[in-house]
Amino acid sequence: MVTALFTHSDCDDHVELPSHPEQRARLAAVALGLAGLDLLRLPAPLGDDADILRCHPQRHIDRVRQSLPALGWAQIDGDTYLSPGSLTAARRGVGAACAAVDLVLGGGAANAFTATRPPGHHAEAETAMGFFLFNSIAIAAIRALEVHGLSRVAIVDFDVHHGNGTQALLWDEPRVLFASSQQMPLYPGSGAASETGAQGQIVNVPLRAGTGGAEMRAAYAAQVFPRIEAFQPELILLSAGFDAHACDPLAGLNWREADYQALTGRICDLAEQICDRRVVSVLEGGYDLPALAASVAAHVGVLQERGA
Template sequence: MTTALFSHPDCLQHQTPSGHPEQVARLEYITEALSVAAFDTLDRQDAPLCTDDDILLCHPQSHLDAIIAAEPTTGTRALDGDTHMSPGSTRAAQRAVGGCLAAVDTVLAGKAMNAFVACRPPGHHAEQSTPMGFCLFGTAAIAARHAMERHGLDRVAIVDFDVHHGNGTQALLWNEPRALFFSSHQNPLWPGTGMAEETGGHNNIYNLPLPPHSDGRLMRATYDAEVWPAIERFKPQLIIVSAGFDAHMADPLAQLNWSTEDFIWLTQKICDLADEHCDGRVVSTLEGGYDLTALAASVAAHVSVLMERGA
């Protein structure tokens, strides 16, 4: 089989103010890293635009309307202290959601073993009616609901290893017993949520707070003790990954000291569980990562593992 890569130039049109960490260059660096010969066998596909009905799987119409209305005709507009829009931002976010849904369709149809969605803006902080943390729509949560509502899956696991808590995904899936959500993240750190006692409406939420300056050894021990056994018990039919690379030691927005090898280990373990329970089916979508060099190297390593397992 193969690994599918979904992206689109529209995602470069989402502009943020000068000096903002969630910048166009993030996707440019990733695109360059995945352009070398080692990635020639990727099944490269344009991320389609999602529909309004796709967004409404997780968000109310009022939220969609507010995002569309907030998009400026020139320059940038701040929705809060961190989250900005420019002309083209809504379309970029629709590509991110559409790419993730197309990746789910492709993997569940057996056209690819797994997929990576290289789109921006990210999504895991967007709550039902609140854009925040650079995010407009809850991409990973929408993809999970798409798999459940439209493909009839009963068990979808979402693994979020971004350095910030996936508060949006948690909120959107809090009362969803068919979804098992894991978020490892630095604590204390923005957004200040994600305590271990936040377990969801059906004990379907696992939060794994990690202390600042801890490294990959603690992360690996935590995943070995809590995440992998829970996934084994759940036996997912699909694994979705919120792939944030800002736990890297070089990242400027946090203080975890993971290495590129730690992202390789995580990806291998996720693929092992996918092989065991869901025919290798993994859909990974880009979240954070703000040191451009570390981001590009980490994404390349992550996708390399997906390709090895999808071959």
């Protein structure tokens, strides 16, 4: 078996503003980090409306389309901008996540990683925010349930910022366990331990500024991994943000590459025990370019090793 990598050059056409942290150089850093790995490299297809509509109403798609500028850039939220190629780039993100789920569940790869931009986990049903337009990870989870007929899917979100959009979209969905660690207080302000979902299927692990790898690993061992074991998912999805790294400029956690490596390894252990190694990882944040390259290399290196 192999590890698949989905990406596409269309993602370079999403807006890049001077000094904005979400820039096309992020994907160049990811490519650099993965250059030495033997991966099944595939082009990310365009996500279609049918998949986007599993989580977002048509008026949200229409609003994004109508907000696209003919030239230059347009602002759609306080820190979310569009360029003429942004909708196509965002569709590549949705398409990559859905195609990765299809490939892994179809037995074409043991696991997969998608490297696209803009990221997705802050996008709510009708709100583009936090650099994000469509919530690819939530869309992929619902596709796994409704197209592939799975009964249970788990999402683990280790981005430093809480996946408020994923939580909101899946708040009433008992077939998805959403487990998230995040620095608190920090943007977007959600993610308290008391936020547990309509069916008790949401696990939030807030971490104070300065939290290092040892504390993170202990928190996951105590609060996240037992819930995954009890839930027995048939697929594990990862919102793989690398902005908890000590060098990242947007937050204040103190993780290192070895921590991402260890966390990925433990998740792969669970996947091997529970769901035939099936893991799909979707790139979210990570804004220090050298740290992003090294952290993605550590993360995907484990996926490759464990998927072989």
